[in-house]
Amino acid sequence: MNFQNAERPAILGGLPIRPEGPPGWPRTDPQVEMAIRNLLATGDWGRYHGPHVPELCRRLAEYQNVEHVLPCSSGTVAVELALRGVGVVEKDEVILAGYDFKANFQNILCLRATPVLVDVDSSTWQLDCEKLSTAITGRTKAILISHLHGGFVDAPKVRQIADSQGIPVIEDICQCPGAMLYGRRAGNWGDVSVLSFGGSKLLTAGRGGAVITPRTDIAERIKRYVHRGNDAYPLSEAQAAIVRPQIDQLDYLNGCRREFVEKLTSKLSDQTGLKALQRPSENLLSAYYKVGFQYFAVEFQDMPRSLFIAALQAEGIAFDSGFRGLHLIHASRRFVAGDELIQASRADSGMLTLHHPVLLEGEDAISEVVAAIEKVRKYAVEIHSAHLTQ
Numbered sequence: 110m111n112f113q114n115a116e117r118p119a120i121l122g123g124l125p126i127r128p129e130g131p132p133g134w135p136r137t138d139p140q141v142e143m144a145i146r147n148l149l150a151t152g153d154w155g156r157y158h159g160p161h162v163p164e165l166c167r168r169l170a171e172y173q174n175v176e177h178v179l180p181c182s183s184g185t186v187a188v189e190l191a192l193r194g195v196g197v198v199e200k201d202e203v204i205l206a207g208y209d210f211k212a213n214f215q216n217i218l219c220l221r222a223t224p225v226l227v228d229v230d231s232s233t234w235q236l237d238c239e240k241l242s243t244a245i246t247g248r249t250k251a252i253l254i255s256h257l258h259g260g261f262v263d264a265p266k267v268r269q270i271a272d273s274q275g276i277p278v279i280e281d282i283c284q285c286p287g288a289m290l291y292g293r294r295a296g297n298w299g300d301v302s303v304l305s306f307g308g309s310k311l312l313t314a315g316r317g318g319a320v321i322t323p324r325t326d327i328a329e330r331i332k333r334y335v336h337r338g339n340d341a342y343p344l345s346e347a348q349a350a351i352v353r354p355q356i357d358q359l360d361y362l363n364g365c366r367r368e369f370v371e372k373l374t375s376k377l378s379d380q381t382g383l384k385a386l387q388r389p390s391e392n393l394l395s396a397y398y399k400v401g402f403q404y405f406a407v408e409f410q411d412m413p414r415s416l417f418i419a420a421l422q423a424e425g426i427a428f429d430s431g432f433r434g435l436h437l438i439h440a441s442r443r444f445v446a447g448d449e450l451i452q453a454s455r456a457d458s459g460m461l462t463l464h465h466p467v468l469l470e471g472e473d474a475i476s477e478v479v480a481a482i483e484k485v486r487k488y489a490v491e492i493h494s495a496h497l498t499q
């Protein structure tokens with residue numbers, strides 16, 4: 110191997126910065142291993158009902174300081190149940206950001222309600238509270254907020270607007286369990302909030318989710334819906350036993366991830382082309398499932414985002430695009446939008462996300478991410494022209 114080849118970008122045939130690729134997820138975890146061994150030894154893995162689901166609910170209720178925890182089969186189902194829990198029915202309107210998880214939009218349609226899309230803030234690319242009031246009508250039944258890619262919706266502001274109009278808030282914390290806003294946990298701003306235990310998430314059992322709420326009326330409505338002599342969307346004993354010990358580690362691991370992101374974003378702030386959606390601050394303690402950045406192609410010789418991502422992935426760094434703008438992938442008859450969703454369109458084409466497993470890797474990995482970005486920048490013209498001529 111010659112040295113020249115070693116420093117060339119992997120996408121042009123050079124050596125990747127991380128030949129082993131991005132770290133996997135979930136990690137091996139002795140606590141989870143012990144939980145699985147215990148499931149085998151007791152036979153609890155095969156039972157309909159056992160101690161693990163109730164124990165997970167108790168622990169989550171304590172962690173979130175909330176009265177009701179309703180386990181379910183996925184985060185997607187949790188959103189549907191939350192919508193049903195606040196009483197969304199046909200022809201109601203539900204407000205959400207134009208840039209959000211696709212299933213959140215689909216869940217609203219599934220209840221034959223109308224998604225009302227509002228634009229996102231120009232710097233954080235989270236739901237823009239300034240636009241919220243004008244989207245509210247007599248038909249608004251709920252406001253759905255998702256904190257995405259390490260950023261935060263301004264939850265106190267949403268609460269204030271929602272309370273003044275008597276509209277319930279659904280808070281999606283699938284991407285940020287354990288995060289804190291202004292001294293209060295994410296998930297404690299909604300009338301009802303949703304968690305995911307999906308395979309890539311910070312708390313994971315491969316599948317699974319939960320709805321949490323301080324409101325007994327919401328909890329009762331959801332229970333009535335899911336109980337049909339049998340639970341229609343169950344979380345299994347095995348899933349619950351696997352998630353349970355992860356809650357004990359969550360604050361510590363979130364702290365490690367934040368430290369990584371603080372160092373990474375401060376190194377990247379000396380450079381151009383990648384702007385963090387939200388710099389960590391005292392009042393906003395993120396839990397990073399993805400770290401979101403705004404991508405500026407001009408700073409990389411107009412390299413399209415897709416090519417930038419391919420080049421970084423070839424270096425072994427798990428960058429990816431974010432979600433699609435909901436208004437760009439659904440027919441306009443499916444939703445209402447008060448304005449042109451200009452920022453949501455920018456987020457659609459310009460979002461870059463870094464997947465979380467690398468955030469637990471420490472100092473060397475921070476340098477690797479920075480080095481990979483700089484390598485791709487240095488060879489931007491060559492990468493771009495090589496891929497134009499393919």
Ligand SMILES: *Cc1c(COP(=O)(O)O)cnc(C)c1O
Nearest residue numbers: 183184185210255283284305307
């Ligand atoms: C992952 C996710 C969900 C739901 O996830 P499931 O895979 O269905 O458990 C919901 N909202 C957001 C923002 C998510 O990232």
